[in-house]
Each structure stands twice: as structure tokens, then as C-alpha cells.
Amino acid sequence: METLNHEKLLTTIRTATEEVFGMMLAIPATALPHSVEQGATQPFDGVISLIGFAGGWTGAGRISCTATLACRLSGALLASEYASVNEDVLDAMAEITNMIIGNVKSNLEDELGPMGLSIPTVVFGRNYQARSSGVREWVVAPFDCDGEKLEIRVGLMPCGKTDAVKHFAMADVE
Amino acid sequence: MSLDVLIVDDSAAIRKILQRVLVQADVSLGKVYEANDGREALEKLKGSPVGLILSDINMPNMDGLELLANLRADQAFQQVPIIMVTTEGSQNKVLQALQLGANGYVRKPFTAEQIKEKLAGLV
Numbered sequence: 001m002e003t004l005n006h007e008k009l010l011t012t013i014r015t016a017t018e019e020v021f022g023m024m025l026a027i028p029a030t031a032l033p034h035s036v037e038q039g040a041t042q043p044f045d046g047v048i049s050l051i052g053f054a055g056g057w058t059g060a061g062r063i064s065c066t067a068t069l070a071c072r073l074s075g076a077l078l079a080s081e082y083a084s085v086n087e088d089v090l091d092a093m094a095e096i097t098n099m100i101i102g103n104v105k106s107n108l109e110d111e112l113g114p115m116g117l118s119i120p121t122v123v124f125g126r127n128y129q130a131r132s133s134g135v136r137e138w139v140v141a142p143f144d145c146d147g148e149k150l151e152i153r154v155g156l157m158p159c160g161k162t163d164a165v166k167h168f169a170m171a172d173v174e
Numbered sequence: 175m176s177l178d179v180l181i182v183d184d185s186a187a188i189r190k191i192l193q194r195v196l197v198q199a200d201v202s203l204g205k206v207y208e209a210n211d212g213r214e215a216l217e218k219l220k221g222s223p224v225g226l227i228l229s230d231i232n233m234p235n236m237d238g239l240e241l242l243a244n245l246r247a248d249q250a251f252q253q254v255p256i257i258m259v260t261t262e263g264s265q266n267k268v269l270q271a272l273q274l275g276a277n278g279y280v281r282k283p284f285t286a287e288q289i290k291e292k293l294a295g296l297v
Contacts, residue, residue: 023283024191078190088187095187099282102261106281109264117232117261119184 004057004112004156006139009104010034013141013152016103020096021145025076029150032142037153039136045126046070047085049097052118052132053105058159060132061101062152063093067124069148085124094120104154112156176204177297178222182215182229182241183259188282192228192259192289199290201226201297212236216244224254226297231260231267239270246275255296259284 014031021029047070049063065073071082074092082089097120105115123130135155143150179196181189189208196203207222209215211233227245231238238258245251257278258271268279278292 020283023285074187078187079194091185092187095185098185099261102282103263106261106263114264114266119234 004108006034006036008111009108009139009154009156010141012104012107013100013139013154016100016107017141017143017152019103020099024099025073025096027073027076027145029143029145032144032149034142035140037138037140040129040131043127043129047089047093047122047124048130049093049120049122050130050132051097051101051120053115053156054118054159055115056113056158057108057115057156059135059154059156061097061104061154062130062132063097063100063150064153065145065150066148069145069150070124072148073145073150090122090124094122097122100152101154108156176202177226178204178207178224179226179228180207180209180215180218180222180224182209182212182227182233182238184210184230184233188230188259195284195286195289198286199293201293210234212238212241212244215241219245219251223250226293227254227256228259229256231258231262231271239267239274242271242274242276255293257289257292257296259289 017029021027046066051061053059067085070085070089070093073096074089075081077092102117105117109115138153138155140153181192183189193206207218209218213236229238229241242256255277258276259280261282263281271279277296280288280292
């Protein structure tokens with residue numbers, strides 16, 4: 001069985017994030033000290049975008065930030081201005097997630113083998129918690145984007161189940 | 175002379191970005207058709223010939239590789255330039271796309287310059 005250590009995953013997340021921010025957004029993303037967390041996240045206000053991994057390794061990737069930063073990132077991606085979270089912002093955040101987590105996946109596949117990604121799900125609201133069933137441990141990589149915090153977390157574990165996509169999708173809508 | 179283009183991606187954001195990038199790449203755009211997936215792309219192409227197709231790979235209903243195979247099997251689309259624009263970076267997918275007849279492969283994230291390079295000599 002291939003193994004994945006926290007440092008390798010953290011480096012991959014940071015590289016993918018810096019690449020997407022540099023090439024598509026032209027906004028600086030400065031890496032902040034990381035952490036490794038277990039269990040559910042604290043109640044949250046803002047935008048969370050989730051995407052699932054499936055295959056020999058299963059898990060999830062999440063990007064979260066305030067509504068203000070989501071509007072700013074979306075504006076940079078789409079060359080527009082957004083004062084509040086709307087369909088365009090949700091779609092842009094989904095695509096930013098797809099690019100960052102998609103690159104994390106591609107960069108890990110050499111060592112971990114082929115994986116699939118679910119389509120992103122983006123949630124905007126207040127005082128809510130997100131839980132990805134089966135993910136026991138997250139590598140959490142925060143970034144400073146001009147004074148606003150963006151958090152990217154990825155949890156991955158080996159899984160031999162071939163129907164992991166179904167398991168993940170069902171777990172997220174519970 | 176303007177160029178009619180089909181952009182296939184399940185993300186409206188990426189369709190909008192690619193349209194902007196084509197303008198930045200000095201492509202004189204004619205009609206721009208958009209499709210959410212391969213199946214919708216085939217529908218849009220009925221009666222609407224285009225001079226360039228940009229397509230994602232991972233999409234619902236019909237993915238970009240199946241769309242590519244369908245188009246290359248149809249004589250009407252054998253010469254139309256098709257560039258895959260996708261987060262899929264594995265060598266297998268790149269090879270598969272090129273073997274199926276893609277003219278180029280751009281990995282997301284991308285710059286306008288990368289798209290421009292892929293278009294050189296094609297349109």
C-alpha cells in the first residue's frame with residue numbers, strides 16, 4: 001500500500017494553490033502555518049466548496065473563506081465585480097476548487113495511483129457545519145489573501161471500495 | 175474573417191474565461207456556442223459548423239473524450255481543430271486525447287499565452 005505523509009500533502013496543496021492564484025487570479029496567496037485536525041469543523045459563516053476523491057484513495061477536499069473573499073476571488077477570475085454572493089460567485093468558487101483540488105489529485109496520482117473527483121458542491125450560509133463522512137483526519141492549509149483568510153483542507157485515506165464515489169456522495173447529503 | 179467557436183465545459187465560469195482568453199489571443203470571434211457537456215455539444219453542432227472547439231474532459235452525461243471520439247468519427251468534424259482544456263493532468267489522459275485526435279491539450283490553470291500558443295497554426 002502506498003503511503004501519504006502530511007508534509008507531502010501540504011506541499012502539494014500549497015503548490016497547486018499558488019499556481020492557480022498566480023495564473024488565474026493574480027492575487028497573492030501567502031501560506032500560513034498548517035495544522036492537522038480530526039473530526040468535524042467548528043460552525044462557520046461564509047462559503048465552503050467541497051469535492052470528493054474516489055478510487056484507491058478516498059476522501060475530500062474543501063475550500064472555505066468569507067463571502068467578501070469569495071466575491072473578490074470570483075471577480076478576479078471572471079474579470080467582474082461582485083458585491084454579494086450570487087450564482088456567478090458560486091460557480092467561480094466551484095471552478096477554483098476544481099482547479100486546486102484537481103491539481104492536488106493529479107500531482108498525487110503518480111504515487112497513489114489513479115483517482116476520480118466528484119463535481120464540486122458549493123454552500124453559502126451562516127452558522128453551519130460541514131462533515132465529510134469517513135474522513136478522520138484533515139491536513140489544513142490556510143492562506144492569507146490580502147488580509148482575508150482562505151482555508152484549504154484535504155483528507156485522504158486508502159480505500160479498496162470500488163463504489164467509493166457513491167459512498168461519498170451519499171454521505172455529503174445526509 | 176471571424177471564427178465560430180464551440181466551448182464545452184460544465185462550468186459557466188470557465189466558458190466565460192475561455193471566451194475572454196480567445197479575444198486576448200487576437201482571435202476574431204464570430205458566433206460563440208456554449209455547451210455544458212458532450213451530449214449538449216453534439217446537439218449544438220447540428221446545423222452549426224464551427225472552426226474551433228475547446229472542450230473540458232470531466233463532464234456529466236458525456237465526457238470530453240467521448241465527445242472527441244464522436245466528432246472524429248464524423249467526417250464533417252475530422253478537420254475541425256479541437257483543444258482539450260482540463261484539470262486532468264495524467265499522462266494517460268493526455269495520450270488518450272491525442273490518440274483520439276485532439277489538436278492540443280491545455281491543463282487548468284492556464285494563461286492566455288498558453289491558449290494562444292496552442293491556437294498558433296490551427297486557426
